[in-house]
Amino acid sequence: MELAANKWFSSWFDTPYYHILYKNRGDAEAQDFMQNLVRFLKLHKGASVLDLACGKGRHSVYLNKLGYDVTGVDLSSNSITYAKQFENENLRFKNHCMCKPLEDKFDAVFNLFTSLGYFEDERENFESIKAIKEEIKEGGWGVIDFMNVHKVVANLVPREMKTVRGIDFYISRRVENGFILKDIEFEDEGEEYSYTERVKAISLTQFKKYFEAAGIELVHTFGDYQLRPYCKEQSDRLILLFR
Known part of the structure; x- marks a missing residue:
């Protein structure tokens, strides 16, 4: 199996140009989503959260400000180096590939802003989902925020x-x-x-197949950051809450 570090996303995501091109991603929208999500999940203050494929850490930093103990991981060394300036005793960042589980377990594992599906090999997408399952504490939650490929x-x-x-x-x-x-x-x-x-066009049907094979229960499906119902033709996002 080819190492993730040798794949296209490990070079493109590590360049300054990636961050220049996408610099206008809205922090206000991201923060609104995080508030809606933790409120819906009823995450208690101090709960442990894994931000999987955290990039430069914008979600991690905000979740930490909301009172959560946050670990942010990403394959990009440059992104993690940047994010480390925000570290404190309840916020930490490190390099890690999502297709392998961390040893720690968390109250919630968030994979946000279409940060899955980059692997060319179908097995690695599935391995990433299995890894998320292993990282969730008993009674905890997993969240995948993906694009609505149909729209x-x-x-x-x-x-x-x-x-x-x-x-x-x-x-x-x-x-x-x-x-x-x-x-x-x-x-x-x-x-x-x-x-x-290159992003795999993973539909809700395909995610359900992954989840069934991994022994994961899909509990809620939403279509936007306000957590409105998912509509195949109209929703901007495909947000999956599972355990």
Whole structure:
């Protein structure tokens, strides 16, 4: 099995350009989602939370401010290095690949903002879900926040150009062999760059198959960060709460 560190996401996510392109992701929306989620789950203050594939830690930091003991893990060394500036006795960050379980167990394990499905090998997506199950304490919760692939595919923008911090990012999208692919090309300081994001188009039906095989109970399904019901045609997100 190919090591995750050698795959496309370990290089693209570790570049500064990834964070430049996606710098406008809304903190207010993310914080609103976290408040709605912990309120719905009735997580007590001081509960332990694993933020799986935490990136630069924006969800982890906010969850910690809400009073939770948070561990954030991510494959990107640069993201973890950045996040470590926010560490305290109840907030810690470390490098880790989600397809292998941590030794610790948590009251809640959050996998947010479509941070699953990057593996080309189907087994590694399944291994990641099994790892989440092993990381949840008895009576705890797992949460996967994924894109609603049906709406994404139906509304796919084939080509666009975004200018961020003076860099023109040329983006093209397509669906191929069950993956949603995004080609990103740009030039900076005379150097040309090209990356391709690949995310498995995992539907609710496929997630249910994963869960059944892993012995996971899907308890709630929501379609947005306000935790409204999931609608295959209209929902922006596919949010799964399980145990």
